[in-house]
Amino acid sequence: MVAKNGRRSWAEPYKIKVVEPLKTTTREERRRAIEEAGFNTFLLRSEDVYIDLLTDSGTNAMSQDQWAGMMLGDEAYAGSVNFYNLERAVAEYYGYPYLVPTHQGRGAEHILSQVWIEPGDHVPNNMYFTTTREHQERAGGTFVDVIIDEAHDPKSEHPFKGNVDLGKLGSLIEEVGAEKVPYVSVAATVNMAGGQPISLENLRAVRELTRSHGIKVVLDATRAVENAYFVKHREAGHEGRTVAEILHETCSLSDAATVSAKKDLLTNIGGFLATFDEELFEEARALVVVYEGLHTYGGLAGRDLEAMARGIVEMVDEDYLHSRIGQVEYVGEKLAEAGIPIVRPVGGHAVFLDAKGFFPEMPQDHFPAQTLAAELYLDSGVRAMERGVVSAGRNRETGEHNYPSLELVRLTFPRRVYTQAHCDVTVESVLEVWNNRENVRGLRMVHEPKHLRFFQARFERL
Numbered sequence: 001m002v003a004k005n006g007r008r009s010w011a012e013p014y015k016i017k018v019v020e021p022l023k024t025t026t027r028e029e030r031r032r033a034i035e036e037a038g039f040n041t042f043l044l045r046s047e048d049v050y051i052d053l054l055t056d057s058g059t060n061a062m063s064q065d066q067w068a069g070m071m072l073g074d075e076a077y078a079g080s081v082n083f084y085n086l087e088r089a090v091a092e093y094y095g096y097p098y099l100v101p102t103h104q105g106r107g108a109e110h111i112l113s114q115v116w117i118e119p120g121d122h123v124p125n126n127m128y129f130t131t132t133r134e135h136q137e138r139a140g141g142t143f144v145d146v147i148i149d150e151a152h153d154p155k156s157e158h159p160f161k162g163n164v165d166l167g168k169l170g171s172l173i174e175e176v177g178a179e180k181v182p183y184v185s186v187a188a189t190v191n192m193a194g195g196q197p198i199s200l201e202n203l204r205a206v207r208e209l210t211r212s213h214g215i216k217v218v219l220d221a222t223r224a225v226e227n228a229y230f231v232k233h234r235e236a237g238h239e240g241r242t243v244a245e246i247l248h249e250t251c252s253l254s255d256a257a258t259v260s261a262k263k264d265l266l267t268n269i270g271g272f273l274a275t276f277d278e279e280l281f282e283e284a285r286a287l288v289v290v291y292e293g294l295h296t297y298g299g300l301a302g303r304d305l306e307a308m309a310r311g312i313v314e315m316v317d318e319d320y321l322h323s324r325i326g327q328v329e330y331v332g333e334k335l336a337e338a339g340i341p342i343v344r345p346v347g348g349h350a351v352f353l354d355a356k357g358f359f360p361e362m363p364q365d366h367f368p369a370q371t372l373a374a375e376l377y378l379d380s381g382v383r384a385m386e387r388g389v390v391s392a393g394r395n396r397e398t399g400e401h402n403y404p405s406l407e408l409v410r411l412t413f414p415r416r417v418y419t420q421a422h423c424d425v426t427v428e429s430v431l432e433v434w435n436n437r438e439n440v441r442g443l444r445m446v447h448e449p450k451h452l453r454f455f456q457a458r459f460e461r462l
């Protein structure tokens with residue numbers, strides 16, 4: 001990868017002005033902390049964490065321009081100037097003329113699902129995302145996975161593992177009837193598959209196929225900028241375009257988008273639903289006041305809306321993106337060189353460790369990925385996230401665990417936060433756990449919440 005100015009290095013195009021001290025802990029302190037947390041990294045206190053790779057969501061470092069914008073927050077209940085700044089930025093960079101702000105991504109998913117899904121409908125997705133599927137099912141829909149098979153294979157080097165399998169989509173429409181498919185839910189990039197992109201060619205084909213049936217396309221554009229970066233660098237014919245142009249075209253192939261602004265937009269909170277569809281806009285505006293707040297703030301402060309508006313301008317800066325994706329790739333390549341099983345190719349926001357590769361003998365209901373995340377924390381205080389059977393939850397009909405083929409641990413990189421030395425410490429710790437993997441026992445679940453269980457489930461050692 002070569003940056004705009006011809007640099008090969010992914011060195012950061014910014015310098016550090018404010019620092020937040022990190023605490024280091026002893027192994028004994030970490031043992032106590034992870035036991036108290038029921039071996040669930042979501043239940044650790046962040047002050048007990050050294051390098052926090054739990055998520056890239058809301059954990060970004062804002063720029064001086066964003067912080068300056070925070071001081072210009074217009075905290076009016078209605079018609080804040082910051083809302084109009086955001087509306088303008090969304091229209092310019094994403095292309096959608098209609099905007100409904102929400103407190104974060106799942107607020108937008110909730111409203112969209114309530115408006116467009118009827119009980120008995122089927123909603124095809126390029127793999128599931130936890131909150132997206134939850135809202136689709138709560139609205140009475142049935143989630144259907146239509147991603148290509150390669151996405152379920154950690155070793156496949158397919159450059160666009162986020163692609164929709166048009167055969168699977170076509171069969172679903174034939175089987176249940178187009179009137180039972182309100183929209184196709186397309187994520188760019190696909191979080192649970194390893195931060196993998198969808199190609200523009202595939203998205204265009206999805207658009208063609210659905211148009212003839214009157215089925216809408218909804219983009220989960222949470223990491224659509226990172227997706228556009230991959231399109232530029234991996235898809236033939238796009239190398240000469242800007243990421244901003246590719247983002248615009250991506251959105252133009254959808255009817256609406258839900259966005260968690262806590263990722264691409266380089267903020268700590270926020271989200272929105274944006275659309276070309278005036279009818280959806282009217283209905284969403286009517287619902288947002290019930291669940292989130294008035295339609296010009298959607299549960300956010302004026303200053304948050306301003307940080308989002310300014311983040312939109314920064315997110316398409318290609319030197320920034322080169323460094324952001326380059327950092328994740330650096331960690332992935334170091335791990336791969338050392339023979340650690342990871343999801344290939346390395347995705348946009350995270351490196352995913354293949355827990356089945358670490359513990360090939362461990363049954364999936366002993367929670368290999370949950371176990372691996374706990375071991376990593378114990379070793380160094382690096383916090384990662386389980387993305388396997390715990391995250392997949394239970395089948396609503398049979399009550400059995402859903403057993404996903406991917407049993408992963410996600411090392412997720414906040415934007416503009418950690419240095420190369422932090423990356424090196426992380427790699428060393430993964431290698432240490434890898435070298436000691438034979439002595440590790442799995443876990444038993446002792447507390448299981450009803451919804452999105454991975455957030456609060458508790459475990460004990462077997």
Ligand SMILES: Cc1ncc(COP(=O)(O)O)c(C=O)c1O
Pocket residue numbers: 057104105106107129131132187191220222223259260261262270271
């Ligand atoms: C792909 C994707 N969609 C939707 C969401 C939901 O966003 P939020 O956490 O802001 O509610 C997230 C993260 O949660 C995500 O990664």
Ligand SMILES: N[C@@H](Cc1ccc(O)cc1)C(=O)O
Pocket residue numbers: 054055056057130131191260391412
């Ligand atoms: N979207 C965020 C936060 C989140 C994490 C896990 C979830 O299953 C849901 C939301 C992320 O991917 O990190």
